[in-house]
Amino acid sequence: MGYLSSILFAILLAVGFGYFYLNIKKIIRNINLGQEVDRKDNPQARWKNMAMIALGQSKMVKRPISGILHIIVYAGFIIINIELLEIIIDGLFGTHRIFAFLGTFYDVLIGSFEILAGLVLLAVFAFWTRRNIIRLKRFASKDLNGFPKNDANYILYFEVVLMSLFLLMNASDLHLQNIPGGFSHYITAGSYPISQFIAPLFNGVSSELVMVLNELFWWLHIIGILIFMNYLYYSKHLHILLAFPNTYFADLNAKGKFNNLESVTNEVKLMMDPNADPYAAPPANENAVPSKFGASDIQDLNWVQLLNAYTCTECGRCTSSCPANLTGKQLSPRKIMMDTRDRIEEVGKNIDANNGVFVPDNKSLLNDYITAEELWACTSCNACVEECPVNINPLSIIVDLRRYLVMEQSAAPMSLNAMMSNIENNGAPWQYNQQDRLNWKNE
Amino acid sequence: MSEVLIVPTMAEMLSQGKQPEVLFWVGCAGSFDDRAKKITKAFVRILNRANVSFAVLGTEESCSGDPAKRAGNEFLFQMQAMTNIEVLNAYEIKKIVTACPHCFNTLKNEYPELGGKYEVLHHTEFLKSLLDDGRLTIEGGQFKGKRITFHDPCYLGRANNIYEAPRDLIQKLDAELVEMKRSRANGLCCGAGGAQMFKDAEPGNKEINIERTEDALETKPDIIAAGCPFCNTMMTDGIKNKEKEGEVKVIDIAELIANAMDL
Numbered sequence: 001m002g003y004l005s006s007i008l009f010a011i012l013l014a015v016g017f018g019y020f021y022l023n024i025k026k027i028i029r030n031i032n033l034g035q036e037v038d039r040k041d042n043p044q045a046r047w048k049n050m051a052m053i054a055l056g057q058s059k060m061v062k063r064p065i066s067g068i069l070h071i072i073v074y075a076g077f078i079i080i081n082i083e084l085l086e087i088i089i090d091g092l093f094g095t096h097r098i099f100a101f102l103g104t105f106y107d108v109l110i111g112s113f114e115i116l117a118g119l120v121l122l123a124v125f126a127f128w129t130r131r132n133i134i135r136l137k138r139f140a141s142k143d144l145n146g147f148p149k150n151d152a153n154y155i156l157y158f159e160v161v162l163m164s165l166f167l168l169m170n171a172s173d174l175h176l177q178n179i180p181g182g183f184s185h186y187i188t189a190g191s192y193p194i195s196q197f198i199a200p201l202f203n204g205v206s207s208e209l210v211m212v213l214n215e216l217f218w219w220l221h222i223i224g225i226l227i228f229m230n231y232l233y234y235s236k237h238l239h240i241l242l243a244f245p246n247t248y249f250a251d252l253n254a255k256g257k258f259n260n261l262e263s264v265t266n267e268v269k270l271m272m273d274p275n276a277d278p279y280a281a282p283p284a285n286e287n288a289v290p291s292k293f294g295a296s297d298i299q300d301l302n303w304v305q306l307l308n309a310y311t312c313t314e315c316g317r318c319t320s321s322c323p324a325n326l327t328g329k330q331l332s333p334r335k336i337m338m339d340t341r342d343r344i345e346e347v348g349k350n351i352d353a354n355n356g357v358f359v360p361d362n363k364s365l366l367n368d369y370i371t372a373e374e375l376w377a378c379t380s381c382n383a384c385v386e387e388c389p390v391n392i393n394p395l396s397i398i399v400d401l402r403r404y405l406v407m408e409q410s411a412a413p414m415s416l417n418a419m420m421s422n423i424e425n426n427g428a429p430w431q432y433n434q435q436d437r438l439n440w441k442n443e
Numbered sequence: 444m445s446e447v448l449i450v451p452t453m454a455e456m457l458s459q460g461k462q463p464e465v466l467f468w469v470g471c472a473g474s475f476d477d478r479a480k481k482i483t484k485a486f487v488r489i490l491n492r493a494n495v496s497f498a499v500l501g502t503e504e505s506c507s508g509d510p511a512k513r514a515g516n517e518f519l520f521q522m523q524a525m526t527n528i529e530v531l532n533a534y535e536i537k538k539i540v541t542a543c544p545h546c547f548n549t550l551k552n553e554y555p556e557l558g559g560k561y562e563v564l565h566h567t568e569f570l571k572s573l574l575d576d577g578r579l580t581i582e583g584g585q586f587k588g589k590r591i592t593f594h595d596p597c598y599l600g601r602a603n604n605i606y607e608a609p610r611d612l613i614q615k616l617d618a619e620l621v622e623m624k625r626s627r628a629n630g631l632c633c634g635a636g637g638a639q640m641f642k643d644a645e646p647g648n649k650e651i652n653i654e655r656t657e658d659a660l661e662t663k664p665d666i667i668a669a670g671c672p673f674c675n676t677m678m679t680d681g682i683k684n685k686e687k688e689g690e691v692k693v694i695d696i697a698e699l700i701a702n703a704m705d706l
Contacts, residue, residue, distance in 0.1 A: 256602025257552035261517045265557065268521040294515060323632040323655075328648030377645035380513050380637030381597035386628050402515030416514050419641035423519060427505030428471040429641055437469070438501040440480040441450045 002094045009091035009222075016226030023233040027310060030348040034303035039249040046248045049391065054243040059389040063317065066130075069123040073159070076120035077240065080113050080166065087222050097173075100189035110190035114170065117163045118194045124159045131156075138316030143335045148314055151235050158231070162224050169217035171198035172210050183207050242311040243390045249304050250391035255382045258399055263291050264407075294403025297364040298344050301400060308392040309340035318384035318394055324377040331377035333384035333394035339369035340397060366401050375402050376413055448487050452501040453534045463498040465569070466536045468550065470543035471506050472672035478679065479542075479672035485701035486542055486566055492706060493579045497540070503530050509545040512553065514638040521557065524549075528559035542566040542697060544598035544671045545636070551603070565599055567609040567670055567696050574615065581703045586616040591699075592623055592664040594655065594678060595630035596671035609670045609696050616703050621662040631655050633677035640673050656681025660691070667693045 039046075052058045057074065061067035089098045100106055131139045131152060139152070174195060176186035192199070202210045232238050239246075295301050318333035319325050325332050343365045351358050366372075378398045385393050405411045412420070419429045427434040456463055467490070472479040490497050508523030531539075539561050541547050551563035564572075573579040591613050599605045606627045613620050625631045634644070634651030644650060656678055659667045667682070669675040678693045694702075 254548075254552050254603050256548035256598050258512055260553065260556040261521075264517045264521055268518060268525060272522065272525055293517065321629070323634060323651045324645070324647070326631075327644075327651050327654055329645045331645070373645055376642070377647075378637050379597070379632045379634060379639050379651065381632035382601040383597075383629075383632065386601050399513075399515065403517055404515075406515035407518060412514060412516075413642050415642040416638060419638065420511055420514065420516055420519055423506045423508070423511055423523060427523075428475060429506060429510050430471065430475055432475045434505065435502050437474045437504055438450070438452070438499065440469075440474060440483055441448055443480065 006092055006094050012223065012226065013088065013091070016230065020230050020233075023230070026348060026352075027233070027238075029351075030344050031303050031306045031310065033299050033344070033347065034301050034306040035299075037302035037304055039251075039304055042252055045252055046250075049250060049252075050244055050248045053389070053391060054247040057389075059391075062387075062389075066315075069126055072116070072119045072123040073127075074240075076116040076123075076163075079116055082109070083113055083166070084222075084225065087218070091222065096185045097187065097189050100187060106189060107191040110170070111193050114167065114192055114194040117166050120159060121163050124156050124163075128153070128156045138320040141316060141319065141332070141334075143316070143319065143332050143338065144314065148236065148338065151237075152314070154231075155235065155237050158224070158228055162221065162228065165217050165221040165224060167195045167198055169214060169221055171195035172202055172214035172217060174199045175202040175210055176207065176214060179207060184211060186211075236312065236314045239311050239313040239390060242307065246307055246311040247391050249307065251304075251393060251396075255385055259396070261293065261403070264293065292404065293407035294405070295397070295400035296366040296404045296408070298340060298347055299358075300404070301340070301365075301397060305340070305393070305397055305400075306344055308394075308397075309337050309344060311390055312337040312341065312392055313390070314338060315389065317387040317389065318392070321383040321387045323379055323381060323383065329377040330371065331374045333398075336370060336374070336394045336397055337392060340365060343369050366404060370401060372405060372411065375405065378402075448484060449491050450487055451498045453498045453503065453536075454501070456498045457534065461496075462535065464496040465538045465540050465564075466531070466534075467497045467499050468507075468539050468541035468543075468546055469499055469504060470541055470546045470672070473542055474504070476672060476676070478675060482542055482672060482675070482695040482697055485695070485706070486697040488701050488706040489570065489573075489579065489697065489704065492704060493573050495573070495578070500530060500534075507546040507549045509549045510638040510641060512549065513636070520553075524554055524557050524559065528554060528557055531559055531561065536561055538562045538564070540564045540566055540569040542670075542672065542695070544596040544602075545673070548598045548602050565603075565605060565608070565670070567599075567612055568605065570697065570700055571608045571611055574612075579704075581615055581700055582617075584616075584703050584705070586618045586666075586699065586703055589616075589618045589665045590621050590663060591616070591618040591666045591668050592621045592659055592662045593626070593668045593670070593696075594623070594633065594659060594674055595627055596669070596674050597630065597632050597636050599670055600630055601628055609668065612696050612700060613668055616699060618666075621664060623658045623662055625658055631658060633671075633674040635673035635677050640676075650681075652677035652681045653684055656685060660685060660687065664691055666699070667691060668699060669693055669695050 057067065057071050060070050086097065086099050090096055130136050170190070170192050173186060174192045176183050177188045232241065292300055298306060312334070314334055316334050322331060322333050347358060350361055375398055378395070380395060380399070382395060385395055422429050422431050426432060451463070453466065469483055473483040505527055506523055507527065508520035511523065512520035539550055541550065544565060547563055547565045550559070550561065554561070570579070574581070593609055593613060595606065610620060631654065632651060633655050659678065667678050669678060675693055675695055682688050682691050682693060
């Protein structure tokens with residue numbers, strides 16, 4: 001029996017982690033569909049960002065209620081995973097509470113896991129209430145209709161199940177530990193500030209049955225964790241992993257700085273330099289895909305923008321602070337990120353189905369997912385970028401799509417075309433003569 | 444009004460063999476918009492009073508390209524930028540001050556990659572430095588005790604993390620600085636950025652400038668202080684829409700300072 005369960009456990013772990021590994025590989029492949037952008041400079045500032053924002057949750061607490069609730073769940077997640085280490089060792093080697101030799105330290109550890117598990121249950125209940133009873137505006141938005149809304153609730157239910165199993169596992173263990181004279185391998189170890197109140201449930205139940213139940217809770221708990229881990233790929237919950245690289249690779253420049261398009265710089269230089277010889281340019285690589293100005297699909301975006309899309313938790317802090325959205329316009333920065341992710345997934349599936357090459361599907365991020373109306377409603381105020389707890393930049397995607405509309409399709413709203421031709425002709429967005437620029441001096 | 448403003452151009456400076464301490468980048472709004480021209484002149488009056496050696500480009504200045512870039516026209520932006528950079532570099536400009544956060548952001552952050560590297564200051568930062576250096580002194584005077592709320596321009600605040608300079612200046616006026624519920628990094632856009640100034644808003648249920656004006660009016664201000672010509676227009680329109688123009692004025696920080704100095 002001992003060997004059998006160890007083997008079974010090893011297979012379970014291998015399947016769980018193996019499937020997870022395959023999906024992670026797929027995500028990395030998909031993110032690499034994006035254009036290259038250098039985000040390796042200034043590692044010191046990048047590590048600091050990651051430490052403060054992802055690890056330290058510094059932006060989460062800007063909204064204190066959800067921030068503190070989130071920190072509880074987050075701390076619970078991180079710390080309870082230490083317990084996972086013991087579970088894995090016990091499972092593989094048929095031991096029981098292998099770390100119990102740590103004595104008082106072990107007691108403190110188990111005790112704090114229990115308290116965290118209790119707090120997580122409370123926090124999850126509060127989260128569930130906010131989403132389903134109070135229906136906070138940012139969680140009741142139409143952006144989340146369908147799977148995204150269910151996804152959020154599934155995660156909450158999952159946490160309840162995992163935490164309950166953890167506490168039940170401890171409670172039954174405690175019950176067995178307390179049997180006078182000792183029972184099987186249930187040594188006295190750990191402290192149980194919460195599950196001590198659950199343990200009386202097992203009074204009057206035969207010790208053999210409690211032992212079976214304990215084993216069952218233990219197995220369900222580890223199976224639950226493995227399922228949860230593999231659910232991440234399909235869920236907004238991927239942020240628990242990607243928040244770290246996402247904050248590391250985030251743009252370090254001032255938010256007002258929009259990136260410079262070098263392909264344009266080269267053309268403008270040729271245009272402006274009277275001595276430039278257009279034929280002197282090196283012969284174009286015949287196999288090169290002609291470069292696009294701006295972005296119409298996910299392959300035109302850079303890989304950090306795609307990483308952003310996978311990292312988005314759909315919390316909607318961006319949308320709830322977006323001036324366009326607040327005044328009833330179509331734009332929702334959260335939807336921009338969700339659309340981008342949906343399109344990446346679609347392209348990824350297309351590639352998987354066609355032996356590793358993308359077969360054009362007559363669709364694109366622009367138009368099929370994100371409309372021009374949404375894009376033109378943006379005031380580029382950076383509120384969405386400021387708000388994002390994990391440094392996602394929806395504005396950069398909006399701008400790249402606008403660039404495509406304007407430079408590839410000449411599809412700007414008419415009034416903007418007028419503004420642009422004024423700049424071109426008069427050096428001002430209005431129809432005034434450049435020679436009149438100093439008239440104010442004498443008025 | 445026949446006031447005498449001393450506004451040398453770079454061309455004049457060069458012909459006299461002089462190099463000013465700072466170039467005043469007026470911007471398109473500051474040059475052509477009737478409301479913004481008053482801000483330009485107020486700022487010049489302060490510079491004149493503080494004996495700051497400055498110059499403008501005058502007819503050699505052209506749009507910084509900000510609205511073109513935000514609208515997605517990188518070609519037009521870069522043509523504007525490169526033309527301006529050629530002029531600025533020919534005059535060996537080192538330091539620029541501007542009263543427009545959009546020009547400020549573009550010159551400061553987006554010109555360097557195209558060969559235009561300057562020290563760029565928003566006029567509120569520059570005014571604060573004049574005060575700190577003792578080149579300028581102001582008394583609260585007419586603004587003493589007045590309730591003033593400051594509307595953070597996105598391109599000064601969130602885009603470049605400048606929140607305190609304008610507030611420090613308001614506090615020099617002995618005024619009561621009252622904050623809107625959304626301020627500093629949480630400030631709400633006036634609705635004009637990202638080239639919105641030049642087009643109709645997309646359909647919605649409200650105009651952004653009305654929403655923002657309501658934020659401001661909640662503080663029961665005597666004055667809404669602005670630091671951007673576009674915000675100024677949007678907030679002024681909002682006040683008119685609310686029929687509050689008799690009670691609440693929208694005034695740029697430069698004008699506040701100039702008025703306090705009786706200029």
